[in-house]
Amino acid sequence: xxxxxxxxxxxxxxxxxxxxxxxxxxxxxxxxxxxxxxxxxxxxxxxxxxxxxxxxxxxxxxxxxxxxxxxxxxxxxxxxxxxxxxxxxxxxxxxxxxxxxxxxxxxxxxxxxxxxxxxxxxxxxxxxxxxxxxxxxxxxxxxxxxxxxxxxxxxxxxxxxxxxxxxxxxxxxxxxxxxxxxxxxxxxxxxxxxxxxxxxxxxxxxxxxxxxxxxxxxxxxxxxxxxxxxxxxxxxxxxxxxxxxxxxxxxxxxxxxxxxxxxxxxxxxxxxxxxxxxxxxxxxxxxxxxxxxxxxxxxxxxxxxxxxxxxxxxxxxxxxxxx
Amino acid sequence: xxxxxxxxxxxxxxxxxxxxxxxxxxxxxxxxxxxxxxxxxxxxxxxxxxxxxxxxxxxxxxxxxxxxxxxxxxxxxxxxxxxxxxxxxxxxxxxxxxxxxxxxxxxxxxxxxxxxxxxxxxxxxxxxxxxxxxxxxxxxxxxxxxxxxxxxxxxxxxxxxxxxxxxxxxxxxxxxxxxxxxxxxxxxxxxxxxxxxxxxxxxxxxxxxxxxxxxxxxxxxxxxxxxxxxxxxxxxxxxxxxxxxxxxxxxxxxxxxxxxxxxxxxxxxxxxxxxxxxxxxxxxxxxxxxxxxxxxxxxxxxxxxxxxxxxx
Numbered sequence: 151x152x153x154x155x156x157x158x159x160x161x162x163x164x165x166x167x168x169x170x171x172x173x174x175x176x177x178x179x180x181x182x183x184x185x186x187x188x189x190x191x192x193x194x195x196x197x198x199x200x201x202x203x204x205x206x207x208x209x210x211x212x213x214x215x216x217x218x219x220x221x222x223x224x225x226x227x228x229x230x231x232x233x234x235x236x237x238x239x240x241x242x243x244x245x246x247x248x249x250x251x252x253x254x255x256x257x258x259x260x261x262x263x264x265x266x267x268x269x270x271x272x273x274x275x276x277x278x279x280x281x282x283x284x285x286x287x288x289x290x291x292x293x294x295x296x297x298x299x300x301x302x303x304x305x306x307x308x309x310x311x312x313x314x315x316x317x318x319x320x321x322x323x324x325x326x327x328x329x330x331x332x333x334x335x336x337x338x339x340x341x342x343x344x345x346x347x348x349x350x351x352x353x354x355x356x357x358x359x360x361x362x363x364x365x366x367x368x369x370x371x372x373x374x375x376x377x378x379x380x381x382x383x384x385x386x387x388x389x390x391x392x393x394x395x396x397x398x399x400x401x402x403x404x405x406x407x408x409x410x411x412x413x414x415x416x417x418x419x420x421x422x423x424x425x426x427x428x429x430x431x432x433x434x435x436x437x438x439x440x441x442x443x444x445x446x447x448x449x450x451x452x453x454x455x456x457x458x459x460x461x462x463x464x465x466x467x468x469x470x471x472x473x
Numbered sequence: 474x475x476x477x478x479x480x481x482x483x484x485x486x487x488x489x490x491x492x493x494x495x496x497x498x499x500x501x502x503x504x505x506x507x508x509x510x511x512x513x514x515x516x517x518x519x520x521x522x523x524x525x526x527x528x529x530x531x532x533x534x535x536x537x538x539x540x541x542x543x544x545x546x547x548x549x550x551x552x553x554x555x556x557x558x559x560x561x562x563x564x565x566x567x568x569x570x571x572x573x574x575x576x577x578x579x580x581x582x583x584x585x586x587x588x589x590x591x592x593x594x595x596x597x598x599x600x601x602x603x604x605x606x607x608x609x610x611x612x613x614x615x616x617x618x619x620x621x622x623x624x625x626x627x628x629x630x631x632x633x634x635x636x637x638x639x640x641x642x643x644x645x646x647x648x649x650x651x652x653x654x655x656x657x658x659x660x661x662x663x664x665x666x667x668x669x670x671x672x673x674x675x676x677x678x679x680x681x682x683x684x685x686x687x688x689x690x691x692x693x694x695x696x697x698x699x700x701x702x703x704x705x706x707x708x709x710x711x712x713x714x715x716x717x718x719x720x721x722x723x724x725x726x727x728x729x730x731x732x733x734x735x736x737x738x739x740x741x742x743x744x745x746x747x748x749x750x751x752x753x754x755x756x757x758x759x760x761x762x763x764x765x766x767x768x769x770x771x772x773x774x775x776x777x778x779x780x781x782x783x784x785x
């Protein structure tokens with residue numbers, strides 16, 4: 151339980167750090183970029199929304215920094231992230247809540263799939279080391295060196311047509327909600343998911359392979375062989391289980407990186423997720439939306455990390471030892 | 474620790490060779506380029522030919538020249554950010570590993586926070602704040618946000634080195650902390666520092682290209698991401714102009730693979746178990762042969778005739 155409590159404390163601290171970064175960065179924006187945007191919309195924005203933007207971006211210069219910070223925290227605790235300029239006059243939270251399911255679905259599925267496939271292949275590559283399998287390793291690092299978005303564009307141009315798969319949207323516009331919509335979404339997700347899986351599998355494969363190689367030289371593997379256990383059993387129950395630990399603890403950490411790549415894939419396939427929103431927000435100087443996305447993505451990554459920690463506790467009894 | 478000089482493996486040699494070529498192009502690409510990368514011409518959207526090796530854009534710009542000239546920016550940001558991040562990682566990783574008590578823990582927590590916070594959105598926000606960010610600014614931003622992985626690895630290794638006998642001996646001998654860190658600890662971290670440097674260079678290159686592709690802030694110099702940005706903006710693939718688009722992507726993948734290949738070599742120094750290349754079949758004194766499986770202790774099965782005779 152002590153491990154559990156420590157991790158929770160760490161996440162609380164990280165969340166606070168992210169919120170604080172989010173507080174200070176807009177205060178560095180030179181000039182009154184936000185001010186002028188509010189000015190343009192002066193007539194349409196109601197005074198309450200203006201006030202909330204003032205708090206988010208520190209435009210109220212009469213307040214001291216600590217008091218600005220306090221107001222900022224109070225406002226965040228109410229779930230108010232301001233209004234989006236790009237999707238005027240929708241609040242940022244509304245924009246995000248419609249975009250988030252797409253991104254969570256895409257990242258969740260692809261990360262778990264590529265982790266499972268990559269790790270499984272890594273177990274074999276580590277076990278069969280010194281054979282022809284080693285020759286495939288440079289190929290996997292070539293695949294993982296390809297930028298996600300580039301592969302996505304290639305897939306759109308050269309795969310979508312022959313396979314008869316849709317290249318954009320996430321769903322067919324004007325589709326009647328019902329059972330067929332699930333199949334429709336699935337069909338739209340195949341190419342984006344495939345792109346991410348192909349480019350991210352190599353990393354998992356390599357780290358698992360290297361851990362397997364390290365673990366197979368341990369004494370307990372030799373003992374297991376000497377006991378006459380079958381090769382498959384030694385491979386899965388003795389070597390792979392121990393080799394898996396660093397990969398699992400790296401899983402949550404890697405998510406922060408995966409998120410960035412996925413955002414660009416969303417843009418390529420014009421999937422209406424958080425990444426596409428972020429890229430549109432950047433080109434439209436939609437500062438409240440950019441800030442909101444950063445905050446929400448950080449929270450999502452922290453939550454995923456927490457789940458990875460739970461998995462780690464199940465796999466490694468040593469973390470549970472203290473009771 | 475003593476390294477015996479070994480000829481680098483094929484993988485490392487190939488990786489280094491590709492890196493050297495790219496470095497050469499980074500220095501001399503601008504003078505090698507047959508055309509001005511921004512100059513327009515009447516050869517609009519031409520497929521690759523002897524005159525335009527990688528074809529031309531919608532404005533008649535020579536893509537081969539854009540790639541050559543753009544190499545400098547990519548390599549500069551990659552290596553500058555890599556050096557900056559590695560310096561920060563060494564300082565933070567080694568101090569947090571070597572210092573005991575609250576200070577060490579606090580610095581370690583700080584680096585974990587930086588690992589967990591998604592880097593690309595943060596970099597996007599920060600570059601958005603800086604007006605007219607050129608290559609220098611991008612490199613500094615990437616460097617300042619990507620040191621955490623390296624710091625974590627270095628801390629773990631320093632923690633394990635701290636209690637080794639040779640460090641204890643140096644302490645007992647009255648060496649100053651600075652000297653112990655510089656002379657006893659740092660040399661033992663060389664391989665990890667190198668591998669985290671290469672990892673950061675890869676990350677920085679990918680990030681810079683992503684930023685240019687998305688069109689974040691005024692990146693004025695040509696780089697591969699910029700080429701892709703224009704290609705995407707003009708729907709290059711939809712109109713069948715694959716040449717606009719394939720070379721830049723392949724260059725990125727090639728550079729990434731070269732860095733990864735060099736990293737394979739470094740990994741083998743850090744973890745000798747990853748090395749291959751010992752004899753697969755060994756001969757026992759009684760003439761029997763056993764197949765060695767790399768990484769496993771070979772178990773010699775009893776002679777079959779003896780087992781068949783059934784002595785016991």
